[in-house]
Amino acid sequence: MITLENIFSHWVTEKYLQRSGIYHAVTVAETAFSMAREQGVDEEVATKAAFLHDIGHYEWYTDGEWDYDEYRKHDIHAIKGAERAHKLLIRLGEDRARAKEVALAILLHTDSYLPFSVENERTNVQDIVWKADTINEEEAGRHHYKLMDKQEAMARLQKLDESIIAGHKSEVNVQ
Ligand SMILES: [Fe+2]
Numbered sequence: 001m002i003t004l005e006n007i008f009s010h011w012v013t014e015k016y017l018q019r020s021g022i023y024h025a026v027t028v029a030e031t032a033f034s035m036a037r038e039q040g041v042d043e044e045v046a047t048k049a050a051f052l053h054d055i056g057h058y059e060w061y062t063d064g065e066w067d068y069d070e071y072r073k074h075d076i077h078a079i080k081g082a083e084r085a086h087k088l089l090i091r092l093g094e095d096r097a098r099a100k101e102v103a104l105a106i107l108l109h110t111d112s113y114l115p116f117s118v119e120n121e122r123t124n125v126q127d128i129v130w131k132a133d134t135i136n137e138e139e140a141g142r143h144h145y146k147l148m149d150k151q152e153a154m155a156r157l158q159k160l161d162e163s164i165i166a167g168h169k170s171e172v173n174v175q
Pocket residue numbers: 053054077109110
């Protein structure tokens with residue numbers, strides 16, 4: 001299995017996940033994992049997509065100043081994130097079907113950039129990623145600025161990996 005630890009250790013993740021914050025990525029991944037386990041939805045897809053959901057954020061400066069309003073108006077981070085995460089997962093050797101599912105969940109984790117709503121149109125796993133993100137959002141985007149050091153993030157991701165692997169093993173035992 002391509003683990004969250006493998007994903008977190010890759011330079012692409014290191015480079016792009018910083019922008020929206022490791023704290024936000026890890027907490028959304030934990031929420032998505034719990035929801036997936038509770039609902040009997042694919043835990044691996046839900047957790048990977050949740051961890052990478054904001055990897056498409058980019059920086060938007062006007063005359064050297066961060067221009068948040070301008071950024072929001074033209075933001076397509078869900079599209080960029082879906083593509084970026086897909087490329088990263090394929091490079092790591094991820095199963096193609098799973099890489100696609102993760103990419104689609106990232107693409108639809110928000111519909112603010114679309115001319116139509118996708119509410120009630122999401123699959124179960126897509127719905128979990130959207131909800132896990134929404135639950136962890138704070139006013140004025142504060143969730144993007146909370147800090148978590150790398151060691152703590154790695155420890156929490158390893159715990160999630162262990163839970164996902166344990167889940168796979170129990171699936172095999174049931175069959
Ligand atoms: Fe987002």
